[in-house]
Amino acid sequence: MTTHSKENREFKFRIARLHEQEGIRIKALSETFKIPVQTLYGWCKQYREYGEMAFVGCGIHRQKEVELRSLREENARLRKEVAENKKSRKTFAAS
Numbered sequence: 001m002t003t004h005s006k007e008n009r010e011f012k013f014r015i016a017r018l019h020e021q022e023g024i025r026i027k028a029l030s031e032t033f034k035i036p037v038q039t040l041y042g043w044c045k046q047y048r049e050y051g052e053m054a055f056v057g058c059g060i061h062r063q064k065e066v067e068l069r070s071l072r073e074e075n076a077r078l079r080k081e082v083a084e085n086k087k088s089r090k091t092f093a094a095s
Contacts, residue, residue: 009055015040016047016054 018024030037046054
């Protein structure tokens, strides 16, 4: 594994765990896997902050983002219901 073509989600987890859990230094990982030190620092930071929800660029959405999207959809649905109810009341009052 000497190129960035293997930088999928599981590979990033493996590298971050080697550093965080096994204590392998970033510089050693950089030399072994031929990945820039700054890239590895970024992966490890993301892993520390988000754990198993890290690396969302791989198609995984963090829980807060999922909740936010759900709340926005519910808000839009409720606004539509309110608008329809207002319209129905105006129609009913006019009858």
